[in-house]
Amino acid sequence: MGVDRPRRAERSRLRRFGAVLTCLCAIATTVVAAPAHATGPGGPCALPRSQAHHSEGLDTWNQDYPRPVGRLDAVMVFLSFPDSKPFVTPDRLAADHFPGTSRFFERASYGRFALRVHPLKKWFRMPRPSGDYHIQRDWDGEQRSAYLRDAIAAVDKEVDFRRYNLVYLVADPDAPGVDSDATKVVNLEEPISVDGTELRRVVTVFEHHPPDRNVLAHETGHVLDLPDLYHRPTDGKGDWDTHVGDWDIMGSQFGLASEPFGWHKWKLGWLAPRQVDCVSGPGTTVHTLQPLESPMRPGADARARMVVVRTGVTSAIVVEARSATGNDSATCTEGVLVYRVRSDTASGGGPIQVLDGHPGGHACWGESVYPPLADAPLGAGEALEADGVRVEARGHLATGAWTVRVTRG
Numbered sequence: 001m002g003v004d005r006p007r008r009a010e011r012s013r014l015r016r017f018g019a020v021l022t023c024l025c026a027i028a029t030t031v032v033a034a035p036a037h038a039t040g041p042g043g044p045c046a047l048p049r050s051q052a053h054h055s056e057g058l059d060t061w062n063q064d065y066p067r068p069v070g071r072l073d074a075v076m077v078f079l080s081f082p083d084s085k086p087f088v089t090p091d092r093l094a095a096d097h098f099p100g101t102s103r104f105f106e107r108a109s110y111g112r113f114a115l116r117v118h119p120l121k122k123w124f125r126m127p128r129p130s131g132d133y134h135i136q137r138d139w140d141g142e143q144r145s146a147y148l149r150d151a152i153a154a155v156d157k158e159v160d161f162r163r164y165n166l167v168y169l170v171a172d173p174d175a176p177g178v179d180s181d182a183t184k185v186v187n188l189e190e191p192i193s194v195d196g197t198e199l200r201r202v203v204t205v206f207e208h209h210p211p212d213r214n215v216l217a218h219e220t221g222h223v224l225d226l227p228d229l230y231h232r233p234t235d236g237k238g239d240w241d242t243h244v245g246d247w248d249i250m251g252s253q254f255g256l257a258s259e260p261f262g263w264h265k266w267k268l269g270w271l272a273p274r275q276v277d278c279v280s281g282p283g284t285t286v287h288t289l290q291p292l293e294s295p296m297r298p299g300a301d302a303r304a305r306m307v308v309v310r311t312g313v314t315s316a317i318v319v320e321a322r323s324a325t326g327n328d329s330a331t332c333t334e335g336v337l338v339y340r341v342r343s344d345t346a347s348g349g350g351p352i353q354v355l356d357g358h359p360g361g362h363a364c365w366g367e368s369v370y371p372p373l374a375d376a377p378l379g380a381g382e383a384l385e386a387d388g389v390r391v392e393a394r395g396h397l398a399t400g401a402w403t404v405r406v407t408r409g
Helices: 090-097 100-108 141-155 215-223 262-268
Strands: 020-023 070-080 113-125 166-171 184-194 197-205 276-279 283-289 306-310 315-322 335-342 352-355 382-386 389-396 402-408
Touching (some): 070 090, 070 141, 090 113, 090 166, 100 215, 113 141, 141 184, 141 197, 184 215, 197 215, 262 306, 262 315, 276 283, 283 306, 283 315, 306 402, 315 389, 335 382, 335 389, 335 402
Parallel strands (some): 070 113, 070 166, 166 197, 276 306
Antiparallel strands (some): 020 382, 184 197, 335 352, 382 389, 389 402
16 A cells, blocks of 8 residues: 655654765866666666565566556546535546646656546445545555445446556545545555456545645556655654655655656656666766756657666665756756665665755755755755765756766775
């Protein structure tokens, strides 16, 4: 089951990650090697997929999930309850999420992934009052299963589930038993057999109208085998955004820079191996990186978008350039973003951690979900070190590209 963050959780300043900001100064003579490109899904910088839930490994694809290259068809159905008359029309609820969610993925994938939703613009009546299902964030398994069984039975006569790769079940937001904090993907240990096919996962939507920003893009990310990148405090207190802050939709649906990390784009097939500069040995390399958000023609842009430095069997440091365009148009900072990836860490456990280029600094107060990481990108002339890797942002070109020097000792 995908576990999702509470709505607008209290944001507090916690301890920063241990990336060390240094000045770009004169350095001793080094041997400069040309960057090596990863040669395929099993290249030297492609971390292995592990048994961790939503593993960040990308040497192979988990066949339990649909691969988001080409077209994916989704059906959206609307559920009402006998204890409440809906105030909002299915048309309006569908427009809360689409075409916005489809456009998000179209931009993020450079046009390589088309999410096509088919909303059935009518209410389907559930057999029991909304309160009977005890809908809540950490939902009891039996009650959740009862809700899913009743929902599928209510719509089965009018929906041929064989036609769809994904199902969105949208509940009447004004029903008294509906909890807006319960929206999530349900992964079924035992698939539901219907219309000669098996439903393995369903997105249950319990959003207010209007809904949280980008919430369905986040949930759809789970359907594509992407993990939660936020930190869930064990005691229910503290900040949820200390791992990645605003960066990547899988961290927070409220984030100012919701573009998926380059690592996720590589995993999903939206970046080709030729667009990934792989550093697998010691030495110093210099790279020119195009901004991750900038559009490109499929199959025609071979310029690098990401540098990956392999640091262990299941770990790597990743470098990419971020700009205030596309899905990141709301961000207040730009530059060279550096983060750590671990493919043996499960969803919600911190499989990706953004390294802070400005420890002690902050940005975007009042807008950012976690201001201490909003200023994480390096600017020209700045550097940081982590895990034996030094990353220097050497300059910002007029084309928008960044030149980066990477030293692995």
